[in-house]
Amino acid sequence: MATQLLQNYAAGRWQTGTGTGTPLLDPVLGTELVRVSNAGMDLKEAFAFAREQGGKALRALSYKQRAALLNDIVKVLSDNKAAYYDIATANSGTTTKDSAVDIDGGIFTIGTYAKLGEKLGDAQFLLDGERIRMGKDPLFQSQHILTPTHGVALFINAFNFPSWGLWEKAAPALLSGVPVIIKPATSTAWLTQRMVQDVVNANILPAGALSVICGSSAGLMDQLEPFDVVSFTGSADTARIIRSHPAVAHKSVRCNIEADSLNSALLDPAAAADSEAFNLLVSEVTREMTVKSGQKCTAIRRVFVPATLYEAVAEAISAKLKKTTVGNPRNEAVRMGSLVSKEQYDGVLAGIEVLKQEATVLFDGNSADLVDADKAVAACVAPVLLGTSTPATANILHEVEVFGPVCTLMAYKDIDEAHALIQRGEGSLVMSVYSDNPAFIAQTAAALGSHHGRIHAISPDVAALHTGHGNVMPVSLHGGPGRAGGGEELGGLRALNFYHRRTAVQASTAALDAMAATATKLEL
Numbered sequence: 001m002a003t004q005l006l007q008n009y010a011a012g013r014w015q016t017g018t019g020t021g022t023p024l025l026d027p028v029l030g031t032e033l034v035r036v037s038n039a040g041m042d043l044k045e046a047f048a049f050a051r052e053q054g055g056k057a058l059r060a061l062s063y064k065q066r067a068a069l070l071n072d073i074v075k076v077l078s079d080n081k082a083a084y085y086d087i088a089t090a091n092s093g094t095t096t097k098d099s100a101v102d103i104d105g106g107i108f109t110i111g112t113y114a115k116l117g118e119k120l121g122d123a124q125f126l127l128d129g130e131r132i133r134m135g136k137d138p139l140f141q142s143q144h145i146l147t148p149t150h151g152v153a154l155f156i157n158a159f160n161f162p163s164w165g166l167w168e169k170a171a172p173a174l175l176s177g178v179p180v181i182i183k184p185a186t187s188t189a190w191l192t193q194r195m196v197q198d199v200v201n202a203n204i205l206p207a208g209a210l211s212v213i214c215g216s217s218a219g220l221m222d223q224l225e226p227f228d229v230v231s232f233t234g235s236a237d238t239a240r241i242i243r244s245h246p247a248v249a250h251k252s253v254r255c256n257i258e259a260d261s262l263n264s265a266l267l268d269p270a271a272a273a274d275s276e277a278f279n280l281l282v283s284e285v286t287r288e289m290t291v292k293s294g295q296k297c298t299a300i301r302r303v304f305v306p307a308t309l310y311e312a313v314a315e316a317i318s319a320k321l322k323k324t325t326v327g328n329p330r331n332e333a334v335r336m337g338s339l340v341s342k343e344q345y346d347g348v349l350a351g352i353e354v355l356k357q358e359a360t361v362l363f364d365g366n367s368a369d370l371v372d373a374d375k376a377v378a379a380c381v382a383p384v385l386l387g388t389s390t391p392a393t394a395n396i397l398h399e400v401e402v403f404g405p406v407c408t409l410m411a412y413k414d415i416d417e418a419h420a421l422i423q424r425g426e427g428s429l430v431m432s433v434y435s436d437n438p439a440f441i442a443q444t445a446a447a448l449g450s451h452h453g454r455i456h457a458i459s460p461d462v463a464a465l466h467t468g469h470g471n472v473m474p475v476s477l478h479g480g481p482g483r484a485g486g487g488e489e490l491g492g493l494r495a496l497n498f499y500h501r502r503t504a505v506q507a508s509t510a511a512l513d514a515m516a517a518t519a520t521k522l523e524l
């Protein structure tokens with residue numbers, strides 16, 4: 001018997017796609033869970049409704065009122081959390097701890113924007129910076145303002161964060177007064193669809209403010225108009241299609257891209273074996289490899305250590321990875337669940353073979369049995385640590401992102417070589433640096449900042465406090481230059497920029513005073 005066909009929500013009503021739809025599977029058991037389809041939907045109507053009705057209603061509210069709506073969303077999602085965990089276990093194959101990164105991470109992010117938004121008060125637009133004199137006489141000045149764009153925000157998301165990936169984008173969009181249409185990645189669309197369903201059924205948002213369209217991406221980009229924005233998260237290949245779509249190329253639709261990234265970890269050359277910095281690196285790399293089975297865009301893919309410590313680090317990471325039990329996330333003995341699909345399983349295994357052209361295997365957990373899962377069915381891949389003592393001659397290792405529990409240890413000769421090798425990632429979301437020397441951390445930030453969206457420094461004094469290399473905190477920037485897509489998300493109120501238009505208003509002091517009286521100054 002066919003499973004349930006999930007409904008789409010668009011143009012203010014629930015809509016069922018035609019046809020049998022695409023099945024969503026349990027990646028551990030191989031069973032079918034639900035189906036998705038948007039075939040036959042009137043996309044033009046969906047976008048026009050969101051743009052016109054949703055946008056107008058949201059813009060009629062103040063930042064503070066929209067922040068209150070975000071708080072209501074937090075309440076509804078928190079009340080329904082148990083169902084989300086069940087869906088994540090079944091559809092993403094994640095352990096409870098890993099599901100929390102996505103589910104609680106998403107809810108936490110909305111809560112953060114609710115708090116930030118409340119401080120913006122009763123205004124409906126923002127002052128950006130100070131007034132600037134344009135001549136000798138101060139009577140005529142320029143003031144930049146930010147007003148919400150009169151369009152819709154289309155989100156095309158990746159499979160690895162069906163909750164957080166929606167809410168980290170939707171929270172700043174809705175706070176800005178911009179309606180959202182979310183198209184989740186098909187393989188894990190269920191959780192996104194269910195969360196939107198709960199928010200819609202709770203009747204929190206104005207009609208048209210939040211829509212979900214599951215299934216094919218065909219035709220979505222064609223609906224975009226000049227004041228719409230599109231935010232894409234996914235592979236570099238799809239990113240190229242989005243960037244070259246006529247909506248972006250000809251209509252200047254604003255476009256944010258979060259693509260793949262070869263994030264690094266760097267150990268201070270002055271670190272000794274078994275020092276605190278050394279041990280912190282070993283723990284963090286192990287954690288990053290195994291959280292969500294390494295399916296995090298921010299996960300550490302390349303680890304740079306002084307050549308003298310290469311073997312000691314390899315041994316220490318391998319010893320920790322050995323303890324990682326892999327299998328059915330429903331079994332409490334399991335530390336790491338599965339990848340999201342058999343396609344990803346095949347892709348990760350193939351990727352490991354590609355990396356092996358330039359690296360040796362330092363640890364491979366795949367000879368161990370799975371816990372409570374059948375190797376022939378489950379999309380489970382155990383951690384694999386690769387290594388090279390000659391990273392300067394490698395190419396593939398600095399180019400190929402394997403989206404699973406896989407990472408490569410690399411020996412560097414001196415700090416200049418380490419910097420050059422890190423930069424061969426051609427722009428990353430995040431790097432972490434492990435050192436007990438504040439001056440070394442500061443030098444690293446200055447030298448490698450241009451290549452990263454975030455630099456996460458782990459020193460012994462913050463060992464118990466730091467938020468984790470791979471965890472994206474809403475107050476910090478997420479996104480990276482170059483191959484990471486060149487996008488920017490979050491960063492507290494900086495995120496509002498994407499959903500607002502900046503305008504220079506050149507006017508008399510009296511007119512600027514009148515304008516300022518109804519606006520809030522944006523304090524980042």
Ligand code: NAP
Nearest residue numbers: 157158159184185186215217234235238258259260261297
């Ligand atoms: P993907 O294949 O590029 O898919 C991403 C999204 O694009 C999905 O919703 C997909 O829909 C849609 N899509 C596919 N073809 C499209 C087209 N021609 N036009 C418009 N949309 C299209 O990527 P993925 O395999 O899901 O994600 C894994 C990648 O995402 C990794 O490389 C990872 O590094 C990256 N990632 C980056 C971040 C970040 O924040 N930087 C976060 C997470 C993941 P269907 O699912 O229906 O095909």
